[in-house]
Amino acid sequence: xxAVLQDTEHTAAAPLAVRGLVHCYExxxxxxxxxxxxxxxxxxxxxxxxxxxxxTLIRAMLGLLEPLAGEAFVxxxxxxxxxxxxxxxxxxxxxxPEALAWLTAQQMLDYVxxxxxxxxxxxxxxTLERWKIQPNKLLAKLSPGERQRVxxxxxxxxxxxxLVLDExxxxxxxxxxxxxxxxxxxxxxxxxxxxxxxxxxxSDLERVASEIAFLHEGRLLLRCGVDETKERYAxxxxxxxxxxxxxxxxxxxxxxxxGSLSLMVERDACGQWPEAAKLPGARVDALxxxxxxxxxxx
Amino acid sequence: MDMNASTKVRIPLAGxxxxxxxxxxRSLRWLTLVITLLCGLGAIAFGVFxxxxxxxxxxxxxxxxxxxxxxxxxxxxxLLLAIDARxxxxxxxxxAAAYSLWLHAAPSLLVPVLALGACGxxxxxxxxxxxxxxxxxxxxxxxxxxxxxxxxxxxxxxIGLRHLAQLPPWSDPRWLAWGGLALFALLAVDAWxxxxxxxxxxxxxxxxxxxxxxxxxxxSTLGHWNGLQQLDGGQMxxxxxxxxxxxxxxxxxxxxxxxxxxxxxxxxxxxxxxxSGHLRAAAPALLPILLYIPAMAIMHAxxxxxxxxxxxxxxxxxxxxxxxxxxxxxxxxAMAMLVVHQRWKRTNAELPxxxxxxGLGDARARRHVLLRAAFGTPVKVQLLLLACVLAxxxxxxxxxxxxxxxxxxxxAAVGAMAAQVLCTLGxxxxxxxxxASIYVVLAxxxxxxxxxxxxxxxxxxxxxxxxxxxxxxxxxxVLAAVLLWLGRRGWRGLLARxxxxxxx
Numbered sequence: 001x002x003a004v005l006q007d008t009e010h011t012a013a014a015p016l017a018v019r020g021l022v023h024c025y026e027x028x029x030x031x032x033x034x035x036x037x038x039x040x041x042x043x044x045x046x047x048x049x050x051x052x053x054x055x056t057l058i059r060a061m062l063g064l065l066e067p068l069a070g071e072a073f074v075x076x077x078x079x080x081x082x083x084x085x086x087x088x089x090x091x092x093x094x095x096x097p098e099a100l101a102w103l104t105a106q107q108m109l110d111y112v113x114x115x116x117x118x119x120x121x122x123x124x125x126x127t128l129e130r131w132k133i134q135p136n137k138l139l140a141k142l143s144p145g146e147r148q149r150v151x152x153x154x155x156x157x158x159x160x161x162x163l164v165l166d167e168x169x170x171x172x173x174x175x176x177x178x179x180x181x182x183x184x185x186x187x188x189x190x191x192x193x194x195x196x197x198x199x200x201x202x203s204d205l206e207r208v209a210s211e212i213a214f215l216h217e218g219r220l221l222l223r224c225g226v227d228e229t230k231e232r233y234a235x236x237x238x239x240x241x242x243x244x245x246x247x248x249x250x251x252x253x254x255x256x257x258x259g260s261l262s263l264m265v266e267r268d269a270c271g272q273w274p275e276a277a278k279l280p281g282a283r284v285d286a287l288x289x290x291x292x293x294x295x296x297x298x
Numbered sequence: 299m300d301m302n303a304s305t306k307v308r309i310p311l312a313g314x315x316x317x318x319x320x321x322x323x324r325s326l327r328w329l330t331l332v333i334t335l336l337c338g339l340g341a342i343a344f345g346v347f348x349x350x351x352x353x354x355x356x357x358x359x360x361x362x363x364x365x366x367x368x369x370x371x372x373x374x375x376x377l378l379l380a381i382d383a384r385x386x387x388x389x390x391x392x393x394a395a396a397y398s399l400w401l402h403a404a405p406s407l408l409v410p411v412l413a414l415g416a417c418g419x420x421x422x423x424x425x426x427x428x429x430x431x432x433x434x435x436x437x438x439x440x441x442x443x444x445x446x447x448x449x450x451x452x453x454x455x456x457i458g459l460r461h462l463a464q465l466p467p468w469s470d471p472r473w474l475a476w477g478g479l480a481l482f483a484l485l486a487v488d489a490w491x492x493x494x495x496x497x498x499x500x501x502x503x504x505x506x507x508x509x510x511x512x513x514x515x516x517x518s519t520l521g522h523w524n525g526l527q528q529l530d531g532g533q534m535x536x537x538x539x540x541x542x543x544x545x546x547x548x549x550x551x552x553x554x555x556x557x558x559x560x561x562x563x564x565x566x567x568x569x570x571x572x573x574s575g576h577l578r579a580a581a582p583a584l585l586p587i588l589l590y591i592p593a594m595a596i597m598h599a600x601x602x603x604x605x606x607x608x609x610x611x612x613x614x615x616x617x618x619x620x621x622x623x624x625x626x627x628x629x630x631x632a633m634a635m636l637v638v639h640q641r642w643k644r645t646n647a648e649l650p651x652x653x654x655x656x657g658l659g660d661a662r663a664r665r666h667v668l669l670r671a672a673f674g675t676p677v678k679v680q681l682l683l684l685a686c687v688l689a690x691x692x693x694x695x696x697x698x699x700x701x702x703x704x705x706x707x708x709x710a711a712v713g714a715m716a717a718q719v720l721c722t723l724g725x726x727x728x729x730x731x732x733x734a735s736i737y738v739v740l741a742x743x744x745x746x747x748x749x750x751x752x753x754x755x756x757x758x759x760x761x762x763x764x765x766x767x768x769x770x771x772x773x774x775x776v777l778a779a780v781l782l783w784l785g786r787r788g789w790r791g792l793l794a795r796x797x798x799x800x801x802x
Contacts, residue, residue: 059645059650062650062653062654063653063796063797064645064649064650064653064654064799064800064801065645065800065801066795066796066800080796080797081660081661081796081797082654083660084656084657084658084659085656087654087655087656088656090654091654092650092654094645094646094647094650095646096646097646097647098532098644098646098647099563099646099647099648099650099651100562100563100565100647100648100651101532101535101565101647102535102544102546102565102566102569103546103562107546107548110548111548111551111559111562112651112655114551114552114553114559115552115553115559115655115656115657116656117656138535138543139532140532140535140536141535141536
């Protein structure tokens with residue numbers, strides 16, 4: 001009972017938390033019972049293939065869509081019924097933002113800034129200058145990368161406690177991407193901003209994320225610290241004659257043409273690999289984050 | 299390097315023949331086929347039943363209308379195919395489009411010429427008229443859109459210029475020479491524009507300088523009844539010239555005036571604008587009106603000065619009041635529906651911004667503010683237009699019932715807008731067949747209610763009015779009930795939503 005109570009309180013205190021989220025589009029399941037909670041001050045990288053459900057999960061987490069089942073909370077409030085106070089503490093940048101195309105970059109920032117109590121107009125102005133974006137150009141006439149950067153300025157200038165970015169680097173060039181990641185790391189490190197960002201660029205995760213969550217076909221397959229992944233997950237290769245002894249629990253399983261088997265396995269509570277790893281001919285390969293991602297996603 | 303020239307791709311005859319079929323949308327194909335077929339049958343019927351000596355002139359004109367439509371809206375879609383083939387470097391397809399054009403041009407021209415010629419028609423006249431219709435139809439869609447606007451005024455210009463120069467009548471032998479010259483000019487224009495559009499890498503599809511054909515690429519009103527819904531606001535802004543870009547007026551916007559703030563977020567004609575912004579936004583509508591006035595002046599140029607001035611004022615006055623009041627109201631209603639529909643369709647634009655914008659209050663307060671923003675300005679403008687229309691109706695001494703019908707047309711436009719906007723905000727999606735039926739009935743009733751009362755203003759009113767006007771009134775009552783039902787479904791959907799900024 002106490003454990004349940006503690007879990008509920010923990011979820012309520014988290015800047016962002018979801019329980020049992022289920023959603024589908026036109027009959028196909030996009031989210032199949034996702035549970036996720038962010039620790040205050042953490043930087044969580046949500047990774048997954050295209051169509052894995054990352055954007056849908058983020059939108060459901062922020063109350064931008066009504067899921068078929070499950071619940072989402074932002075600062076302990078139901079995401080679909082957020083108060084003005086909770087909204088003032090969070091900022092969200094969608095994938096390929098297209099809002100207010102009829103305003104200039106300066107007008108958009110000026111407009112949005114009037115609603116946020118901690119709006120940093122100086123930051124907005126200086127970052128526009130630093131990122132070489134013409135303030136008097138209509139947003140519709142900016143390139144996708146420029147538009148994404150204006151929206152990032154909009155999000156950062158509100159000085160949020162929770163920053164949610166959906167594929168923030170997708171349209172950015174390498175220089176802009178690095179600047180963005182630096183800014184995100186700075187916010188998390190200095191101001192304690194909690195950050196959730198989705199991506200399929202693994203190097204971005206390694207650069208700023210403290211944790212990763214892997215979403216695959218609407219399910220959260222793994223969640224751990226970025227530094228832990230090499231220690232905690234590995235590829236177990238079993239020759240054909242040993243494949244019958246493969247562990248039942250594996251993140252992914254692939255049989256090769258010669259009958260041998262590759263499995264993504266996780267250390268158990270005692271820090272041990274599955275028993276099959278000790279079989280003669282079996283091999284355990286440590287994987288980098290990108291290989292881990294590819295192995296699971298394939 | 300031309301890929302097509304360097305590769306020897308064999309083009310099957312069936313592919314060439316069916317190229318127009320594959321290069322156009324289904325709805326466009328069927329609409330064009332039906333119109334062409336009806337015109338063909340009409341031409342035959344006219345030929346069979348006409349007692350006149352020159353019966354074939356009527357048959358040719360009817361057929362020319364149908365074939366002109368086909369060569370305006372269907373055959374030029376081959377150019378879209380050729381453009382795509384060129385850009386994607388698809389071998390052979392560009393040539394197939396060109397062959398297909400010639401292959402379809404031959405029977406379009408030869409069949410009526412031979413058929414009518416066999417029945418005793420003058421084949422030279424038939425050939426020239428049909429060829430003119432085909433080349434002219436293609437020119438309308440290939441030339442920039444502003445040319446089509448000017449072409450619309452040619453009847454007025456030809457009437458106005460009749461005192462200075464007159465085209466030879468049909469029976470005049472010089473007509474063949476004049477027609478031949480016009481045909482040569484049109485063919486030259488068609489060939490030039492075909493080549494220019496084919497080799498252009500510009501994506502400008504919506505500007506005044508773009509060809510009407512380029513708009514057939516998206517689901518235009520010709521190809522799909524709800525084609526305008528496909529237009530993206532950002533794309534429209536990108537393709538508008540700088541001097542026509544409406545600028546937002548951000549004064550008095552913020553927490554103290556959330557309704558005004560929401561109007562900025564809704565954009566389009568909802569957006570509060572500066573004075574110059576209003577003028578820039580209205581430019582596409584103002585330009586034709588500004589053209590209309592000199593056109594009317596030219597039309598009446600031959601009349602005595604005092605009479606000309608009087609009739610110009612009268613025609614312009616009625617035209618402006620009628621155009622702006624009645625059809626302007628309908629357009630505004632359609633634009634409001636369209637803007638809201640577009641905003642509630644996109645998940646990565648204004649909706650997430652508004653849903654997470656602090657200061658708009660709880661769900662109830664946000665709903666209230668949104669409804670005021672969505673309905674406030676359109677309803678005020680519609681009422682103003684209604685007042686103008688009623689004033690014009692009173693000046694024309696229309697009967698009480700006729701005035702009521704005109705007012706009902708305007709109010710129905712507001713009602714349809716309200717119902718549709720509520721459905722969009724509430725996430726209620728009526729069946730497309732239901733919506734199409736409602737809007738067809740609305741359009742028919744709107745036109746009847748607008749034009750039928752004008753008949754009562756005549757010195758000798760049409761006798762059927764006594765029956766038609768009460769029937770119209772009854773139809774409006776039925777339509778109002780349907781719109782109320784639709785609006786109620788939308789309203790209930792809106793109430794059921796946790797907040798109104800959820801995308802559809």
